[in-house]
Amino acid sequence: MARLSMAEKEKRTPKFLRKIFESPKKKAERLRSKVSSNVDSGRGGKDSARQKMYDKTSMFAKKAATRDEAKTKISDRSFKSTFDDATKAGKSTFTYGGKSYMTNKGKGENKDKMKTRIAPKGSIKKKSNLDADTVASYKKRIKYMKDRKAKGKNFSAKNLKELEAKLAAN
Numbered sequence: 001m002a003r004l005s006m007a008e009k010e011k012r013t014p015k016f017l018r019k020i021f022e023s024p025k026k027k028a029e030r031l032r033s034k035v036s037s038n039v040d041s042g043r044g045g046k047d048s049a050r051q052k053m054y055d056k057t058s059m060f061a062k063k064a065a066t067r068d069e070a071k072t073k074i075s076d077r078s079f080k081s082t083f084d085d086a087t088k089a090g091k092s093t094f095t096y097g098g099k100s101y102m103t104n105k106g107k108g109e110n111k112d113k114m115k116t117r118i119a120p121k122g123s124i125k126k127k128s129n130l131d132a133d134t135v136a137s138y139k140k141r142i143k144y145m146k147d148r149k150a151k152g153k154n155f156s157a158k159n160l161k162e163l164e165a166k167l168a169a170n
Contacts, residue, residue, distance in 0.1 A: 031068060067098055130170050138163050 004012070022030075079096055083103065086094035092106030128135070142163050148155040 128170050130166070135167065135170065138167055142167070 082094060082096045083101070087103045087105070090105065091103060092109055093100055093102050095101070130138075142160060145155045145160045145163075149160075
């Protein structure tokens, strides 16, 4: 039985197994070799655009290199220490492991951007505490009491005053 080359072994190894068992060092090595072997295979613009991005003379080269290095590099600092340093420096965002994160200041700024306009005070009417049926009932009772008063009959002045106050507050 013939021995398999490294490339053939790589092809046969399921990708999910590689993700589980691959060490960070091996992953960094594999990604470095992938970047260097990324050439135009004649598939139109897709590979040539990718090649431009990784090309040393390209304007994307520096950004791509730092991004790839940040993703594969194992940081000697913890997330907390990086977060604390960014907070002390007054930054709103910082990067850790190739990803961008926000400090509390950044979260506050973002929250302010997301806020909607605030209406001037008093422009929005307060919702009535009483429903329409109750308001109609109070008006009917007030009208009835005023009619009794006009005819010279007995009525409760205290109740009339309370009902008018409730409607005015509504």
